[in-house]
Amino acid sequence: MKKLIFVIGGARSGKSSYAERRIKELQTNQxxxxxxxxxxxxxxxxxxxxxxxxxxxxxxxxxVEQFKQFNKLKMEENFLQSKYVILDCMTVMITNLMFERYTDIDFETINNEQINELESFIEKEVNELIDVCKEFEKSLLIVSNEVGYGLVPSYRLGRIFRDIAGRMNQKIASRAEEVILVTAGIPLRIK
Structure with a gap:
């Protein structure tokens, strides 16, 4: 991979707009x-x-409208010819994966083994995206919500989501060459 850039911020913080501007600055060709x-x-x-x-x-x-199975990008001509990949947004991807994986489960009664399996499933998808971009030498920009600034959610599903999203954000940030925190439309490079 050329570079992994992680853009994180709260809801309506301007993170997607920043990410899109950043890619436009890097982009050299249509x-x-x-x-x-x-x-x-x-x-x-x-x-x-x-x-x-x-x-x-x-x-x-x-x-590309997709939130899983990123190895399929290898068969996309547009992916193969591109230099840059932007994923917007990681927390929406996590939500989709949670509800797709457990369509008929009550998240109020889910056990720790199921939560760990769910998190491993999500981490596999995240790593697949990063790895396919690395394999084909694409610069990857991932946009995600910072979910740890608010109150502890009062319901179990919210706590499970916050914990998984928080840990995925940490793992992505640890692999990223750059981490940008966006708040009130202002980007701040923190790594």
Whole structure:
């Protein structure tokens, strides 16, 4: 991999806008960028949010709507020809993986063994993305939410999500050459 850049911040902090500006600064040719959009339009609000992101995104970029099985990128001609990959966003990806993995489980009664298995499953997907970009020498920019600044969630699903997302963020940050914290639209390089 050329470089792993991790952009993290709170909800509506400006992290996606910063990440997109950063990629535009790096981009040298049209079609240099593959944008991995992880959101699924589960309701009208999410559909509107996805639409806004699509309108703001550069038309030069090839968008892949995907949140798992990143080895399949090896078969995407646009991926193979690109120099840069942006994934927006890791916490949406984690949410999708949690609910896909356990469609019929009550997260209030899930046991620790199941939680550990879920986290391992999610970590495998994260590593697969990083590894496929490394194998094909792509610079990868991952956008994620900082989930540790708020109150402890009052319900178990929220705590499980926060813990898994927090640990994934730590693991990505440890592998990244750069970590950028965005707050109120202002980027701060912390690594």
């Amino acid at each position: 079609n240099d960028v593959v944008y991995i959009a992880t959101a699924i339009p589960t309701d009208g609000d999410m559909g509107e949010r996805i639409k806004r992101h699509q309108e703001e995104r550069s038309s030069d970029w090839h968008t």
